[in-house]
Amino acid sequence: MSIKIGEIPYKERIQNGIKDDFMRQAVSSAQGRFRTGRLTQAAELGNWEDWRDLGEEIRTHTLENLDYYLHQLSEQVARRGGHVFFAETAEEANQYVKSIIQKKQAKKVVKAKSMVTEEIGLNKALEEVGAEVVESDLGEWILQLDEDPPSHIVTPALHKNKQQIRETFAKKKGYTGSDTPEELAAFAREQLRQDFLSADVGVTGCNFAIAESGSITLVTNEGNAEMVTSLPDTVITVMGMERIVPTWEEMEVLVSLLTRAAVGQKLTSYITAITGAGLELEVDSPEEFHLVIVDNGRSKILGTEFQSALHCIRCAACINACPVYRHIGGHAYNSIYPGPIGAVITPLLEGYDDHKELPYASTLCAACTEACPVKIPLHEHLIRHRQIIVEKEKGPTAEKLMMKGFAAWASNPAIYNMSAKMAKPALGPWTKDGMIENGPGPLKAWTEVRDFYAPQGQSFRSWFKQRQKDGESK
Amino acid sequence: MKVSLFSTCLSDILFADVAKNTLEILERVGCEVDYPMEQTCCGQPAYNSGYLQEAKASMKQMMKAFRHSEYVVGPSGSCVSMLKEYPHIFKGDPEWEEEAKVFAAKCYEITEFLVDVMGITDLGSTFKGRVTFHSSCHMKRLLGVKEQPKILLRNVEGVELVDLPWEEDCCGFGGTFAVKNPVISQEMVSEKSRHVSETQAEYLVGADMGCLMNIGGRMEREGKKVKIIHITEILNTH
Numbered sequence A: 001m002s003i004k005i006g007e008i009p010y011k012e013r014i015q016n017g018i019k020d021d022f023m024r025q026a027v028s029s030a031q032g033r034f035r036t037g038r039l040t041q042a043a044e045l046g047n048w049e050d051w052r053d054l055g056e057e058i059r060t061h062t063l064e065n066l067d068y069y070l071h072q073l074s075e076q077v078a079r080r081g082g083h084v085f086f087a088e089t090a091e092e093a094n095q096y097v098k099s100i101i102q103k104k105q106a107k108k109v110v111k112a113k114s115m116v117t118e119e120i121g122l123n124k125a126l127e128e129v130g131a132e133v134v135e136s137d138l139g140e141w142i143l144q145l146d147e148d149p150p151s152h153i154v155t156p157a158l159h160k161n162k163q164q165i166r167e168t169f170a171k172k173k174g175y176t177g178s179d180t181p182e183e184l185a186a187f188a189r190e191q192l193r194q195d196f197l198s199a200d201v202g203v204t205g206c207n208f209a210i211a212e213s214g215s216i217t218l219v220t221n222e223g224n225a226e227m228v229t230s231l232p233d234t235v236i237t238v239m240g241m242e243r244i245v246p247t248w249e250e251m252e253v254l255v256s257l258l259t260r261a262a263v264g265q266k267l268t269s270y271i272t273a274i275t276g277a278g279l280e281l282e283v284d285s286p287e288e289f290h291l292v293i294v295d296n297g298r299s300k301i302l303g304t305e306f307q308s309a310l311h312c313i314r315c316a317a318c319i320n321a322c323p324v325y326r327h328i329g330g331h332a333y334n335s336i337y338p339g340p341i342g343a344v345i346t347p348l349l350e351g352y353d354d355h356k357e358l359p360y361a362s363t364l365c366a367a368c369t370e371a372c373p374v375k376i377p378l379h380e381h382l383i384r385h386r387q388i389i390v391e392k393e394k395g396p397t398a399e400k401l402m403m404k405g406f407a408a409w410a411s412n413p414a415i416y417n418m419s420a421k422m423a424k425p426a427l428g429p430w431t432k433d434g435m436i437e438n439g440p441g442p443l444k445a446w447t448e449v450r451d452f453y454a455p456q457g458q459s460f461r462s463w464f465k466q467r468q469k470d471g472e473s474k
Numbered sequence B: 001m002k003v004s005l006f007s008t009c010l011s012d013i014l015f016a017d018v019a020k021n022t023l024e025i026l027e028r029v030g031c032e033v034d035y036p037m038e039q040t041c042c043g044q045p046a047y048n049s050g051y052l053q054e055a056k057a058s059m060k061q062m063m064k065a066f067r068h069s070e071y072v073v074g075p076s077g078s079c080v081s082m083l084k085e086y087p088h089i090f091k092g093d094p095e096w097e098e099e100a101k102v103f104a105a106k107c108y109e110i111t112e113f114l115v116d117v118m119g120i121t122d123l124g125s126t127f128k129g130r131v132t133f134h135s136s137c138h139m140k141r142l143l144g145v146k147e148q149p150k151i152l153l154r155n156v157e158g159v160e161l162v163d164l165p166w167e168e169d170c171c172g173f174g175g176t177f178a179v180k181n182p183v184i185s186q187e188m189v190s191e192k193s194r195h196v197s198e199t200q201a202e203y204l205v206g207a208d209m210g211c212l213m214n215i216g217g218r219m220e221r222e223g224k225k226v227k228i229i230h231i232t233e234i235l236n237t238h
C-alpha cells in the first residue's frame, strides 16, 4: 500500500461514505466519546492551553533543529549496539528491511501498529520475499484479515462493528464464538499469542524517539508492542524522520498531550521503550536492533510554510473533532491519513494530482485547529493549499472569472452600490413569500438543498441614506 | 464613543434589518454611529477559496473605508474574524502591513463590543419565547467570542434559552463548501436541523447570518416552523 488507498473517484467515495449508515453511526458515537474524553481530561488538567503552548514549543524547537537531534539519536542508537539506516524513499526503506529479513531467513514477522509502515507499503514488500507478516494491534489485525485499509490513525477499524468482525474471524480463522467483544478479544489474543511466540522478527513504528538516549518509545493500550519488541530476537523500528524529541522530559509532556487528546486517557496502559540491542542490564532487549528513519517526502516540507504539519503527533484529535469526517468516514479521503491532518499532509507527501479535492473537503470551521494538542493551524494550511491549487490552475475557469468579478465588485463602491440596489428586483422573478426555492446561476447549487432568503427590502445603505436625509430635513 | 458600523455585505444586501438593529442598539447605548459608504465585503469568499489577490483587493477597500474610524463594529463573528486576519495576510507588505494592524485592532463583533468594551451585559430588552443559540465556528474559534452573546441573551426578559446539542459542530455552510461539496453540506445542515428540532425551540438565534440562512433555508425546505433570528433583533427590544 501507499498513502493513496485506491482508484475510486472522489464523488463516488463521498457517496459511499454517506450511504454507509452503520459506519456513520459508529463514527458519530466514537467521536462523541473521544471528544467528551478529551474535554474532560483537558478540564481536569486545568491549564490545558498552557500544555498546548508547551507542546507546540517542543515540536517547533525539535523540527527547527531536526538535523541535530537526528544525528544525536543515531549516535546514541549505535553506541548502544543498534544499527541506523536513513531511507530517503519508501523503496529504500523497504529494501533495507527486506535485506534483514532475508539475511535472517525469517519466515514470520510480527508487527505493532505503525502508520509509517502502511505509508511505505512494508507488508507487501515483505510478503514479496516470502515472509508471513502478522499485525498484532487488534484493529490492524482485523483489517489485515479483511484486506481493508485503515479509516482512522488511532483506531484503524473504527468503521467496523462487532458482527462484521465476528464474520471476518469466522471466515478467515474458523472462529465459532459469539460477537461479544470479550469473546472476540479473547480469541484474537489466543491466536496472536502463537504468532508472538513463533515470530523471527518484530517490526514496530515509533511514537517518540528520544535523542539523548537513543530510545524508541511506543504507546499502546493492548501491550502488543511489549510482545513484539521482547519475544523475537531481532527488532526493526521504522520511524518517520519527524517523530523525535530531545529528551525524556519532552517525551513525557508529549505523551500526556497525546493520550489525553487521542482518547481522553491520562496515560495509556503500556508505554514500551527499546534502547539499543544486547544490553546486559536490559533483560528484554533484543539481540539485534535496527532503526530505519524514513524521509519519504518529509524533508521537502521542512523550511516551507507547511513545516508545522510535521509537528503532528498522530493523536487523531482533529479527526475526532471533524464534522466532515463524521459524515463521510475515513475511506472517503482515499489516504491512509484521513481527516483534517490527512487533507493537509497527503497532498504534501504525494502531490496534488491525486488529492486535489482534499483541501476543499472542509468548511474551515477550525474545529481541528482548536483540538490539536500541538496547535497546528490545520485550517490555515488548507487555505494555503487552495491558494496553491488556484495558482497552478492554468487558463480561465468559471470560478476564476467569478472571483475576478468579486474583486472588481468588492474594490469598487460604485459597482457594489449598484448591485445592492439591483439585488431585490433582479431576484424578483424567483422570489415567493420572501424565499427562493429554485435559484438561478450560482444560487442553483444552494437551492437544490435549501431555500435562499430573498433580500428583505431595500439595502441597508439606501435606508441609511434616506434616514440621514430625513434627519437633516427635520 | 464614536463607532463606525460595518454592516457586512450580507446584511447590507439581504438582511438590512440586522444592520438596522445593530445601528439602533449602538445608538441606544450612547455611541455616535456613522456608516462609511465606501465599505463593501470583508473578502472572505475569495480568501477562503484560495483567491488571495482577489481577496486583497476587497480587503484594501475595507481598510480605506474605515481609515478614520475609532471603532469598527459589525453583526457577524465570521466577517469580523476575517477583518482580524488582515495583519496576517498583509504581513511583509510594506504598504499595507502597518495599516492592517491598526485596522484589525479596532474591529469588534457587536456582542463582544457591548460586553467587553462597553461593559454592558443587560440591555433591558424583552422578548418572549423559547430559543436556542447556534454559535458560529469563526466567532467562537477564530474570534474567541463565546460567552458574550449568551450573557446578553440570558439577561433578556422573557427569553428561555435552551442548549443546542452538538453545539460545537459546524452547520455545513463554509462559503463555497456548500457549492463545491453540496452532498456533505446537505448532511451537515440536515443534522444541525435535527438538533435544533430536538430543543423544541421556537427560534434559532445566532450572531452570524451566514450560518442562519443556511440552517434556516434547510429548515424551510423541510417545512419546519422554527424561525431564525439574529441576536440583535432580540436585543433591540424594550
Ligand code: SF4
Pocket (backbone or CB within 6 Å): A261, A311, A312, A313, A314, A315, A316, A317, A318, A319, A341, A368, A371, A372, A373, A374, A375, A376, A378
Ligand atoms: S494534526 Fe494535531 S490533532 Fe491532528 S493528529 Fe496531528 S497532532 Fe493530533
